[in-house]
Amino acid sequence: MRPNDRKYLKSHEWCKIENGIATIGITDHAVAHLSDLVFLDLPNKGASVKVGESFGEIESVKAVSSLYAPVSGEVVDANRSLPDNLDWLSQEPFGKAWMIKVKVSSQSPDLLDAKTYETHCQAEG
Amino acid sequence: MPYLRLLVDPPAEAAWNMAVDEALLAIAEAPTLRLYAWWPHAVSLGWFQRLADFADLPPGTRIVRRLTGGGAIHHGDELTFALAVDAELLPHEVAASYPLLHDAVKDALASCGIACERLAAGPAPRARPGQRWCFADPGRDDLVTARGKLLGSAQRRVTQPRPRVLHHGSLVLQPPALTPFVASLADAGRPIDRERLRREVAAHVARALGLQVRQGLLSGAEGALAADLCGARYEQAAFTAQR
Numbered sequence: 553m554r555p556n557d558r559k560y561l562k563s564h565e566w567c568k569i570e571n572g573i574a575t576i577g578i579t580d581h582a583v584a585h586l587s588d589l590v591f592l593d594l595p596n597k598g599a600s601v602k603v604g605e606s607f608g609e610i611e612s613v614k615a616v617s618s619l620y621a622p623v624s625g626e627v628v629d630a631n632r633s634l635p636d637n638l639d640w641l642s643q644e645p646f647g648k649a650w651m652i653k654v655k656v657s658s659q660s661p662d663l664l665d666a667k668t669y670e671t672h673c674q675a676e677g
Numbered sequence: 678m679p680y681l682r683l684l685v686d687p688p689a690e691a692a693w694n695m696a697v698d699e700a701l702l703a704i705a706e707a708p709t710l711r712l713y714a715w716w717p718h719a720v721s722l723g724w725f726q727r728l729a730d731f732a733d734l735p736p737g738t739r740i741v742r743r744l745t746g747g748g749a750i751h752h753g754d755e756l757t758f759a760l761a762v763d764a765e766l767l768p769h770e771v772a773a774s775y776p777l778l779h780d781a782v783k784d785a786l787a788s789c790g791i792a793c794e795r796l797a798a799g800p801a802p803r804a805r806p807g808q809r810w811c812f813a814d815p816g817r818d819d820l821v822t823a824r825g826k827l828l829g830s831a832q833r834r835v836t837q838p839r840p841r842v843l844h845h846g847s848l849v850l851q852p853p854a855l856t857p858f859v860a861s862l863a864d865a866g867r868p869i870d871r872e873r874l875r876r877e878v879a880a881h882v883a884r885a886l887g888l889q890v891r892q893g894l895l896s897g898a899e900g901a902l903a904a905d906l907c908g909a910r911y912e913q914a915a916f917t918a919q920r
Contacts, residue, residue: 604837613775615745615832615834616745617771617834618835
């Protein structure tokens with residue numbers, strides 16, 4: 553079971569909201585299916601992100617995948633160490649491999665709890 | 678049986694080619710395979726590559742940024758294809774989608790009497806920051822001949838509003854000027870029947886996806902979006918130089 557202290561998108565991003573700040577990353581399921589990560593691009597502090605829109609990109613096996621924001625708001629921090637340590641995504645996708653922190657103005661209506669996300673992953677294979 | 682819409686386009690300018698492919702990823706309603714070529718010849722950079730790493734190219738070299746990953750390609754005389762489909766048509770794991778499509782191209786070439794093999798071992802098929810050319814260093818699942826790598830591939834994947842994949846493939850017909858080390862269909866030493874090659878690639882890719890080929894045309898909406906993307910993104914020097 554994945555951590556139940558946060559919410560998930562079907563596109564495999566997670567967000568943990570504390571005191572109006574959402575910490576956002578991607579799940580172990582996403583990492584496993586991407587495999588062999590090479591590049592990661594994250595937004596700068598101060599940038600705006602919007603629900604359903606791309607906030608960054610990641611490349612694996614010559615495939616660039618967009619990363620989607622579970623919340624709207626202003627980026628207040630980005631994990632600048634992560635692009636140079638992409639193995640963290642395999643080791644601790646829910647911990648030190650967090651990607652950005654966002655001051656939340658609104659949340660996606662499609663956020664799933666851990667149990668529902670688990671079911672989605674099983675259906676997806 | 679559901680169909681694979683086939684678009685066969687004449688050689689076109691680099692920015693237009695990339696814009697059409699992005700439009701297909703964004704709004705094509707049917708699974709679509711676009712076959713095309715490049716005139717004038719041009720270099721396409723993988724999405725994450727740095728333009729500064731290509732400062733030594735001859736003056737006047739046309740350079741465009743691709744939406745897809747991987748290394749740079751000098752598009753000379755080649756058959757390029759763009760496959761834009763819902764992700765559910767391909768294996769869920771990104772790495773597994775390459776052998777499916779590469780085997781389809783291998784079988785298409787075999788139908789044309791051209792032998793090549795898919796590498797079963799080797800380094801993972803990924804962009805290597807230290808290696809700027811896509812064709813320089815074959816990896817696992819690449820199609821190769823004794824001379825080297827024959828087919829370059831890369832993808833863009835989106836999951837909003839629904840999971841979609843754009844798969845780019847470049848099948849070399851004659852070695853391009855800037856990357857003469859590549860394998861090519863010309864290595865077989867006999868003329869290439871281009872029309873037959875296009876037909877076989879389309880048929881085998883469609884078969885791999887469980888679809889039937891149906892010739893089509895770019896829709897008005899796709900053309901309009903491509904025109905917008907061409908002007909706003911791919912023709913813009915700042916877009917090419919974004920990294």
